Amino acid sequence: MIIDVNNILVSSDIFTEQFCCNLGKCKGICCVEGDAGAPVTLDEIGGIEDALDTVWGDMSAQAQSVVDRQGVAYTDRDGDLVTSIVGGKDCVFTCYESGCCLCALERAYRQGKTSFVKPISCALYPIREKKFKDGTIALNYNQWDVCRDAVTKGKELGLPVYRFLEGPLVRRFGQEWYNELCTVVDELRKEGII
Incomplete structure (x- = not known):
């Protein structure tokens, strides 16, 4: 309905x-699984680019290479803007801590290092807009x-x-x-x- x-x-x-997310069980797999990055808006791309220097060191070498080549986002096969991904699955902003996949953008925000949290599509999951x-x-x-x-x-x-x-x-x-x-x-x- x-x-x-x-x-x-x-x-x-x-x-x-x-x-209710259960990071202890899933280990943040939603940032790794899938065939495209997280949906983003043009405004969010600007916020991500502003935070990029802050989170750069938390990103893997492969993720840095992808961002150097194509930027923080791309247009997927459905024509939607999405975050760039590594190897066809991992979001470029994934970082690992104690065996869990975390968002480098959100971690920097929680540490007071940036004003950008993370894409709203990530925050709203499992709701899709x-x-x-x-x-x-x-x-x-x-x-x-x-x-x-x-x-x-x-x-x-x-x-x-x-x-x-x-x-x-x-x-x-x-x-x-x-x-x-x-x-x-x-x-x-x-x-x-x-």
Whole structure:
């Protein structure tokens, strides 16, 4: 079921499915698996380029080489701008700590070294945003087998996707929109629709 929340189309499974990242189990595999980089906007590319000198030393030699050749992003086969990748899979901004794959951009931000966090598409995962040519935005829950431990943990905690991703949703759409989303969910539950 698709719900309109202030002109943003939201798949109802974002309200009903449970999710909570479990880095201890998955080791950050979502930054490594896949066939393209993370979707980015032109503004985000500018933010990434501004942070590049700060994170350069955390990037692998192969990642540095890719960035030297093609930049921090490229257009994938679907025509979307995405972060550059190494060897057909690893995001160039992956770095490793204690056996876990982390985002060099996010780590630098958390250390107070940059003002750019990471692409919003990464922060919103497992929600994927789709923009249509008419300007309509749709939010869908992307189920991926590498996140099965996150689903298990989310179920244990009783944590719906939209609650787990409150911070990124507020960052992307604003507090007012998120509050309306929560109101819509409450109304749908009261009516027994979800």
